[in-house]
Amino acid sequence: MNDATHASSTAKSSDRSRDTPVKETMNIVIVGHVDHGKSTLLGRLYADTGTLPVGKIEKIQAICKQQGKEFEYAFLFDAFLEEQQQGITIDTARTFFTWGDRQYIIIDAPGHKEFLKNMVSGAARAEAALLIIDALEGVRDQSKRHGLLLSMLGVKQVTVVVNKMDLVGYREDVFRGIEKEYREFLAQLNVTPQYVIPASAKQGINITTNASETSWYTGPTVLDSLSHFTLETTETEKPLRLPIQDVYKFDARRILVGRITAGRLKIGDRLVFAPSNKSAAIQTIEAFNIDPPPIHASSGQSIGITLDEQIFVERGQIAAHEGEGPFVSTSFRANVFWLGRRPLEMHRTYILRLATREVPCEIVTIHRIVNANDLDDRQTSTSVQRNEVADLTLRTKAPLAFDAYTSFEDTGRFVLVDEYDVSGGGIITEMVRDEQEGLRTEARERDSAWVKGDIGPEERAQHFGHRAAVVLFTGPDVTSKAFLARKLESVLVAEGRHAYLLDAANLRRGLDADIGETNPNEAVRRYGEVARLLTDTGLIVLSTTNPFSLPAGAVAQAIQTLVNPTPVITIYMSKERESLLPDATLTFSGPEDFDERSRQIIDKLKEKGILAEAVGSQPVFQFSI
Numbered sequence: 001m002n003d004a005t006h007a008s009s010t011a012k013s014s015d016r017s018r019d020t021p022v023k024e025t026m027n028i029v030i031v032g033h034v035d036h037g038k039s040t041l042l043g044r045l046y047a048d049t050g051t052l053p054v055g056k057i058e059k060i061q062a063i064c065k066q067q068g069k070e071f072e073y074a075f076l077f078d079a080f081l082e083e084q085q086q087g088i089t090i091d092t093a094r095t096f097f098t099w100g101d102r103q104y105i106i107i108d109a110p111g112h113k114e115f116l117k118n119m120v121s122g123a124a125r126a127e128a129a130l131l132i133i134d135a136l137e138g139v140r141d142q143s144k145r146h147g148l149l150l151s152m153l154g155v156k157q158v159t160v161v162v163n164k165m166d167l168v169g170y171r172e173d174v175f176r177g178i179e180k181e182y183r184e185f186l187a188q189l190n191v192t193p194q195y196v197i198p199a200s201a202k203q204g205i206n207i208t209t210n211a212s213e214t215s216w217y218t219g220p221t222v223l224d225s226l227s228h229f230t231l232e233t234t235e236t237e238k239p240l241r242l243p244i245q246d247v248y249k250f251d252a253r254r255i256l257v258g259r260i261t262a263g264r265l266k267i268g269d270r271l272v273f274a275p276s277n278k279s280a281a282i283q284t285i286e287a288f289n290i291d292p293p294p295i296h297a298s299s300g301q302s303i304g305i306t307l308d309e310q311i312f313v314e315r316g317q318i319a320a321h322e323g324e325g326p327f328v329s330t331s332f333r334a335n336v337f338w339l340g341r342r343p344l345e346m347h348r349t350y351i352l353r354l355a356t357r358e359v360p361c362e363i364v365t366i367h368r369i370v371n372a373n374d375l376d377d378r379q380t381s382t383s384v385q386r387n388e389v390a391d392l393t394l395r396t397k398a399p400l401a402f403d404a405y406t407s408f409e410d411t412g413r414f415v416l417v418d419e420y421d422v423s424g425g426g427i428i429t430e431m432v433r434d435e436q437e438g439l440r441t442e443a444r445e446r447d448s449a450w451v452k453g454d455i456g457p458e459e460r461a462q463h464f465g466h467r468a469a470v471v472l473f474t475g476p477d478v479t480s481k482a483f484l485a486r487k488l489e490s491v492l493v494a495e496g497r498h499a500y501l502l503d504a505a506n507l508r509r510g511l512d513a514d515i516g517e518t519n520p521n522e523a524v525r526r527y528g529e530v531a532r533l534l535t536d537t538g539l540i541v542l543s544t545t546n547p548f549s550l551p552a553g554a555v556a557q558a559i560q561t562l563v564n565p566t567p568v569i570t571i572y573m574s575k576e577r578e579s580l581l582p583d584a585t586l587t588f589s590g591p592e593d594f595d596e597r598s599r600q601i602i603d604k605l606k607e608k609g610i611l612a613e614a615v616g617s618q619p620v621f622q623f624s625i
Contacts, residue, residue, distance in 0.1 A: 022101060024101070024102050024234075025105055026105065027126045028105065028126060029150075030107070032143070033134065033140050034142075036163060036164075037132055037163040039108070040163075043073030044207045044208075045223065049208065051097035099226070099227070100227060104226060126155050127157065129150050130226075132161050133161070133163065134163060135163060135168045135174060136167040136168055139178060147182075147191065152370070154406050160179075162179065162199065163200065164201075164202070165198045165205060170205075172216045195220060195225045197222055197225060198217050235300070238262040240260070240320050241320060242258050242259075243317075243357070244258045244318070245257050247314065253284075256306070258302070258356065260303065261355070261408070262299050263320075265305075266285075268282060270322055271321065272321070273311075274326050275398075276313070277444045278311040278313065279447075280307035280309045282305050283305075283308045285297055287303060287304070310457070310458040311456075326408070326411055329399065329400065330395055331396075332400075332429075333429050333432055334394060334414075335391055335426055335429060336424050337425055338390065340416075341386070341421075341423070346362070348362060349361070350362065350363075352394065352400075352414050352416055355410060357401070361394050361395060363392050365393040366382075366391075367392055367393070370388065397583070399436070402428055412427060414426055435557075436557060436558065439525060440561050464498045465496065466498070466538075468536070469540050469567050470541045470559060470569065472568055473485050473545070473573060474556065474571065474584065476575060478575070479574060485501055488598045495602075497540060499542060500539050502527075502543050505546075508523075511526055520549045524554075528559045528561070528562030529562060531562070532562050567608065569586075569601075571585065572586070572587045573589075575589070586601060588600075
């Protein structure tokens with residue numbers, strides 16, 4: 001089929017397409033080994049759908065004639081001078097064309113191995129993929145590596161185009177052999193191509209219309225296959241996700257601000273904030289210079305909201321409707337692309353940024369590594385090198401709210417910061433249940449059914465001159481933890497604070513009488529529930545980890561989970577200065593000068609906004625936890 005005939009056969013359809021209003025857009029990445037015909041296929045698609053500007057083809061044809069070379073459809077797409085000079089696509093380019101009522105955003109990902117990192121960044125934004133294989137060369141290693149990367153980036157909708165069928169005489173047996181081999185390969189990655197299409201982009205075979213040269217093929221054309229890709233649920237139709245950007249205080253109002261990344265909300269909706277699990281109803285929706293104020297908002301809008309009760313909400317939490325919240329855990333599995341100057345190493349601390357939240361994290365397991373330059377699998381147990389893609393498990397220092405990337409883009413992707421430099425990014429593939437999951441579920445269900453009085457935490461804080469908190473003393477034996485805890489209680493009470501020493505040993509003869517010392521995990525759980533009850537009254541609860549026959553870190557995490565979002569202040573006491581100190585709010589070496597230690601703890605409580613500095617007749621809090 002010659003070019004003129006082919007273009008003529010699609011002209012009327014192109015006119016109709018231009019007259020159809022665009023209702024939706026779809027991101028499609030096109031990948032394939034270098035020289036397998038990506039640019040030619042795109043050039044043909046753009047020409048035959050009438051997408052190119054008037055005169056574009058004639059201009060390129062004139063340039064080719066002037067330079068004494070044969071016109072190729074690839075030149076229509078490879079518009080960059082540098083690309084034409086090098087003969088390869090050097091970066092991820094985004095172009096558009098419209099067919100029917102859908103606009104396609106084509107992400108052209110470089111096939112050359114030196115630019116695979118660009119292919120990764122392009123594919124990460126795609127909802128579907130076209131993967132090109134040369135019929136003459138067959139399935140190459142690069143073809144398999146592209147399939148592997150697509151699967152790691154969560155792109156499940158794939159059409160395979162076996163291009164250059166003209167070079168093999170349009171033989172069905174050649175096509176079937178490639179189709180069988182590649183389907184079997186993708187099956188190992190749990191990817192099923194929607195279509196495998198024999199085509200010749202250069203000759204216009206099966207690109208926009210079926211052709212007699214492949215009469216044995218009865219499937220769709222490449223253009224038709226695009227319309228069979230299903231669009232992801234629009235962000236507005238998804239469950240609500242509102243990452244909190246900041247909390248502003250105007251007159252008596254506390255306004256929570258942020259951009260809705262998915263879903264919609266309206267006045268009166270009850271929201272649950274993750275990971276704190278606090279809930280309240282929307283009282284007003286605030287918007288600048290809009291009268292009357294809006295009563296609802298949807299994804300893409302930056303808004304402010306006020307709540308019908310004063311709960312503690314901070315930057316980084318994600319608001320959602322009840323029963324439709326994100327995952328909450330300290331562990332998740334992810335595919336990470338690493339660009340850092342230093343390798344990404346296990347058990348080193350990095351900063352993870354997800355939506356508006358920042359939290360320290362570390363790599364605990366590296367499952368698989370793929371080099372993005374040569375895409376070879378590499379097994380390693382300790383580090384990920386620059387330009388490598390890794391399937392790994394991360395653990396954060398504090399509970400994190402997140403989603404799987406396949407469900408929510410904005411709350412399912414993150415970046416990793418290594419010493420102030422953004423050095424990598426990734427998508428979350430699944431939540432990993434951590435050891436706190438059971439307690440977290442218990443706390444969530446308990447808080448959702450908690451019967452509240454008329455007095456809230458803010459009123460109690462104003463009354464007592466401090467917020468509720470748990471101060472937990474940890475460290476080895478014989479460091480006078482219990483003595484300092486009692487000393488601190490005395491100082492606080494002498495200052496008029498509402499403090500109480502809750503020693504877990506006191507529970508053994510009462511609440512824990514049925515378990516004694518036989519079930520330390522249950523003892524911690526019960527202690528945490530009692531502490532939750534006491535902190536709800538506004539108390540500062542003091543204790544040591546002495547009575548618990550469990551590691552201090554595990555005890556502190558369990559208590560924090562159960563009293564969340566009430567802060568747990570950990571004071572670590574050692575016999576002497578240690579080279580490696582644990583993660584604690586304050587660390588003291590040696591049982592010395594308890595008056596000074598008590599004063600230091602009180603200063604820290606003031607610094608964190610738990611103890612108020614009295615200003616005039618009303619205490620003022622700068623709650624910084």
